[in-house]
Amino acid sequence: MADSKREIERKYEATAETRLPDLSRVAGVSAVDHRGVTELDAVYYDTEDLRLAADSLTLRRRTGGSDAGWHLKFPVASGIRDELREPLSDTLPPSLAGLLRSRVRDGELVPVVRLRSARDVHHLLDAGGALLAEASTDTVRAERLTGGSGTAAWTEIEVELADDGDPAFLDAVERRLRKAGVRPSAAPSKLARALAETAPKPKKTPGRKGTHPTAGDHVLTYIRHQAEAIVALDPAVRRDLPDSVHQMRVATRRLRSALRSYGKILDRGVTDPVGDELKWLAAELGIDRDQEVLDARLCAGLDGLPSTLILGPVRSRLRIWSVARRGGSRRRTVGVLDTTRYLALLDSLDALLTAPPLLPAASKDPERALPRAVLKEYERLAARVGHALELPPGGDRNLAMHDARKAAKRARYAAEAAQPALGKPVKRFAKRMKALQTLLGDHQDSVVARDALRTLAVQAHAAGEPGFTWGLLYGREEATAAAGERELPEVWKRASRPRIRSAPAG
Template sequence: MASQAVEVEMKYDVGQDAEVPSLAEIPGVTRVGEPHVDTLEAVYFDTQTHALASRDITLRRRTGGVDAGWHLKLTAEGPGSDEESGDAAGGSGSEPRRRRELHAPLGQPGVVPDSLLAHVLAYLRGEDAAPVVRLKTQRTTYALYGGDGVHLADLADDRVSAELLGAAGGAGGAGDAAVGDTAAPEGEARTREWREWELELVHGSPELFPAAEEILAAAGALPAKHGSKLAKVLALAARESGAAAGPKSPGKKGPVSDLLTAYLAEQISEILAHDPGVRLEEPEAVHDLRSATRRARSALQAYRRFYNALAVRHLGTELKWLGRVLGVPRDAEVMLDRLRGHMAELPPILASAVKDRLEDDLGASRDAAHRKLQMAMVSARYFQLLDGLEGFLDNPPVRPGAAAPARKAAVKLVAKAAKRLERAARTAKRTRRGAEHETALHQVRKDAKRLRHVAESVEPVHGKHATKIAKAARRQQQILGDFHDSVVARDLLAKLAAAPDLPEAVASAYVTLHTRQVQLAADAEAEYRKERKKSRKVFRGTVI
């Protein structure tokens, strides 16, 4: 597994003849260590279209210095997030950059470690990451210490030589990458040299940056125009600035289309952020990715009349496919965790008898579903879905009605979802028992989820009232989720108990667990009825 750290730094452009100032004059700095010189060589990997660099992601293999190895740098809150990253994409300005940095051992020169590759597959989308730039840096590092001896920060004085590499340069390994035939960016030479300073926190606080500003500026340092060395050599400032802008924040007087754009952008960011966790099988990653997928689909369905029907239908179909692929392993895991918990309520003899059998039966199906999920997430279909979602944001296929005022249109959207939920609840009330009743309650759960997501999407223009509706819908959804899980567990246990040649102790345990699920389902339904009465007061009229 890769190790992680958060890098907080400021980069400065300086002239070749600039002199490093007296760093001990920076407020809070009482001692400066002896300068240490390293020669660093790094090969940066990306696609021909710079899919990573254009998102402010850098992937490199560096030799020399104390942290030689593979490095992957992402925004501190995960790809797609601008929170607390300063001018993360553009990199210019006076705010420090926060970046999440993952490290892996040097390994083989041309083979990106799987622990890092998992974090960028959603951006590569089937393309290979090949060497694009080689940097040679003569780095002189000055360690800055506080009065208590704490290592506050390092100032790195870098003299950089950069060489653009062709896409085929990695054929003989990253270390031997040769200059290929790929043309350099317009107006750029294939090699460049420059000097820059980096002030990076070690154990110090961000207050050190403004404290150092005057002294560094007096020495001729200016806030860097690019967020990274790679961005500088690829001249990606303009592209980065466009990526950093993101969707327009919805306003009460703005068009209703802004509501979907902003909400969908959030869900796409969540999908991309949780994608690596699913690949690395991290806890809750499948659940989080599935939730974002469902939110995106709900929002598209709710706002569909404002957009081209074919475009919305296609994305909805693909999101449903992804949700289904995610749902199988997630549901198996939920069921296994649920029954594990209830086994703890059994007498020790029964619990011991059934534990291994359940683990074998459910664990096997869960593992098979995970394997199918991993295959789906490297498929062209999944990558095309990501392209489609981002394309929808970049060029929304709006109809004329999408220009309707957001505040007024939002009321109608929420009211429609609330009426849909009420109709489903009445249907469930008319079907008193049996499979038909259980199916009807499951539909109530799905409609409560849709109302929740629609209400969440209109929070920018309707604030607390929309939040109140979303929370009430979420409570119904959760209660009926417990009901549905109990029904599924009940049916599963009945099937397992009917298996031939079942040991008596195991059969007895299954019967006990089955009875428990029947009671839990009844309890959940009773709780839902109470919650529905409370929620109807919130939903009544849905005048927000």
């Protein structure tokens, strides 16, 4: 795996005549160490249609300086990026290529811009000689290699926080720079500025003016956001970043749900095959995510017990069981993202958004077409909750409550898609659906936890270990599920029918 670091920096406009002010006057700075000028030569790679740049990713091969090599940067927030580094080589390292696969797919990475910079470096040091930040004045020459043939040149000041530094220190440096007349740069990165300043002049194309968004516009916007989220989360899942699998799975489910709920807007004859593939992807992601949720629940249950009630090697058995199951699911999840089936799904989503199979209802006003889908999902949910409440406690009720949970998610996602058009009533409805979904989800998690606890108890018994703690945890989960079942009628009562009106057909 590539080396990774969090890069926190700020950029400022400068000219060839600009000089750094005396930064030793910044609070906390005891000395400014001039490190001299370094020559840097970087070639930035992207697809010909600049898919990486569109998502603010940068991939470069740089020589010169102390960190020559391949650098891949992912945006985190304004001025903050995660940078992954690999040693210098002639070809792109596989570890970085994998992180770009969801965007590049069958495309080709080509050199798009070459940046040559003369970097005049100053280190800002504290009283103990430790590095606080690096301030540099960069004289940059940019050459367009693909998609144009222009050149550009500029000077900028860059201040990068030292590893594990306090971001507030950059505020103090900025105040000093501003006092000296130096202003923040409008460009988020050197690459973004180079692309902007060397791009061919765009041709003017007529656009829609003053048109009211249709029902189809709203649905497609929601679908596009979820598709983009899947692509954006792919590298995070590969890097095993916290909550990334969960967020990718949620985006997958939201997208599939929208395609089903809004079948009067988008032709399901076209979208159902895409939905089937989204269902497959969600199931594959669920193997890893479900284990993650289960681990957290079992550990929390164990942490909530007094030490006097933990008999036998309970923690070690739970840890070994968890690691064995999580390791396998983790490898499987990453493997799925490298399959041709997954990449074909991403291509299908692109095709769907490029040429959406819109039905006549898509051209209607959203206030006319969207409420029907939300109300239909509510009626589906009402039938499932009613069925669950009629059943006695036990396996059949557990299954019925799980089905109701899935219906609550679908109703919530339909409402989320319609919210920009239908406003507060649908927003309140989505919030109530989330509360219902949470209750039903906790019940289902308890069902799954009890199955796992029974398995662990059987293993412990076979090894001659006490089963008391496993039984105690099982009983607590049983009580949690029973409490949820008692609470369901009241939560359902609050999750009333959304107060939106659906215009009559015709």
